[in-house]
Amino acid sequence: MFFISGATDLYGRKQNIKLEFPTCPTMTELINAVESQFDVMSRSSRPAGYPDTPFKVQTFQVYDDILLRWVDLYSSAQLTNGCQVFCFQPESIWHSDSQGIIPEAKDSVTWTTPVGSPRRARLATDAGVAPALSEKLRSVFYDIDHGNKGYILYSDLRTAFTKSDMDFTYATVGELFTVADQNRSGHITYDEWVRFAIQYPSVVDALFFRARDIQGSQSGGPYLQTQHPQPSMGGGLPQGSQESMRRAREDQLRGYYTQEWGSQQREQATLEYENAKREADSARLHKEMAESKERNAWDKMYYSPASPQNQYHN
Numbered sequence: 001m002f003f004i005s006g007a008t009d010l011y012g013r014k015q016n017i018k019l020e021f022p023t024c025p026t027m028t029e030l031i032n033a034v035e036s037q038f039d040v041m042s043r044s045s046r047p048a049g050y051p052d053t054p055f056k057v058q059t060f061q062v063y064d065d066i067l068l069r070w071v072d073l074y075s076s077a078q079l080t081n082g083c084q085v086f087c088f089q090p091e092s093i094w095h096s097d098s099q100g101i102i103p104e105a106k107d108s109v110t111w112t113t114p115v116g117s118p119r120r121a122r123l124a125t126d127a128g129v130a131p132a133l134s135e136k137l138r139s140v141f142y143d144i145d146h147g148n149k150g151y152i153l154y155s156d157l158r159t160a161f162t163k164s165d166m167d168f169t170y171a172t173v174g175e176l177f178t179v180a181d182q183n184r185s186g187h188i189t190y191d192e193w194v195r196f197a198i199q200y201p202s203v204v205d206a207l208f209f210r211a212r213d214i215q216g217s218q219s220g221g222p223y224l225q226t227q228h229p230q231p232s233m234g235g236g237l238p239q240g241s242q243e244s245m246r247r248a249r250e251d252q253l254r255g256y257y258t259q260e261w262g263s264q265q266r267e268q269a270t271l272e273y274e275n276a277k278r279e280a281d282s283a284r285l286h287k288e289m290a291e292s293k294e295r296n297a298w299d300k301m302y303y304s305p306a307s308p309q310n311q312y313h314n
Contacts, residue, residue: 002021002024002025003020003082004019004030005019005083005085005105006037007086008089009098010038011047011050016102019034025079025169036166037202038055038087040209041055044136051094059087060072060073060088061086070086108202109176109203110168112167118165119213140208144207146159150189151187151189152187161207163210163214166206179196180196
């Protein structure tokens, strides 16, 4: 299992959760997981008067245990098991990352929603204050309880996750059902559901907002601080070894940045060439049209029966 602590700023408060993956994730998988988790947390904690805006990742930084500082995250090769990353959202009048202490990462169940899925979009606009936990508990329980039995079966829970397009990165639906079914009766009572929601509130929030969306469609830079103690450099390595490790890491990061910068420069150059080519093609087309129009006017002037030079030959 591969753990990553993911932090961000939601409405002026630092949030930090543990993300779990079967192996080291790609950058796309990390972005997908972070956006899936924090979008639900954002919706459930949005203050009154704030617009309902989907959570989007702009950039990442990762705390480097060798350099002992925050560095830009460009490649999954920079990720290590148990590392701390921070997600920056696009700046706006409603959001600005502020200086603050990153709290200890909370346990969570990590899921993702595939890119392009309708469940990643807002199908119902949130308004006002987010509903209370008790309201979400009742709403989700009765929505999952197919047939109004008064309890939830494994098939009910699996159908709810499938309907919400929630793919778990490590845990399975069966494992979650086992956690919720504390007395091993084969079904989840409302009391067991309440205890499960207290342990994994983000799962209940996700099911609640996804269900409401479906019903709606049918009707910091380096200043970031962490309170984690900074790990020692290789368990007390000599100063020369520490400096050597730091220089090696600096060279490695420089390689990542150079590669990323080169890729961005190539993309920019390609885009500029395509734009220039379109402009040149358009200019040539307009030139050909103007020349054709000039020839037609010339022919009409000198060779048509209405030409002025022919009026003296009648």
